[in-house]
Amino acid sequence: xxxxxxxxxxxxxxxxxxxxxxxxxxxxxxxxxxxxxxxxxxxxxxxxxxxxxxxxxxxxxxxxxxxxxxxxx
Numbered sequence: 001x002x003x004x005x006x007x008x009x010x011x012x013x014x015x016x017x018x019x020x021x022x023x024x025x026x027x028x029x030x031x032x033x034x035x036x037x038x039x040x041x042x043x044x045x046x047x048x049x050x051x052x053x054x055x056x057x058x059x060x061x062x063x064x065x066x067x068x069x070x071x072x073x
Contacts, residue, residue, distance in 0.1 A: 014055055015072035018062050035061035 018028060039057035059069045 016055070016059060017070045017072055018067040019070075020065075020067045023067075031062065031065050031067070035065070 018032065020028070023031075035058050036053055038061050039054045041052050041054050063069050
């Protein structure tokens with residue numbers, strides 16, 4: 001049972017918030033899509049496609065676009 005819980009805990013994804021004054025929800029979606037595409041690592045083994053995104057690269061990309069990048073609590 002402990003092994004299953006450990007595996008599930010390892011599958012949890014980090015959540016991040018991206019804020020930028022004046023950005024619309026559509027603008028945020030556009031920028032996130034572009035950064036996800038740039039941060040995609042198809043060679044990385046993952047059970048889901050979203051786990052193949054390099055979060056550090058995604059966050060750097062969003063910061064370059066002028067967003068404040070913060071982890072959700």
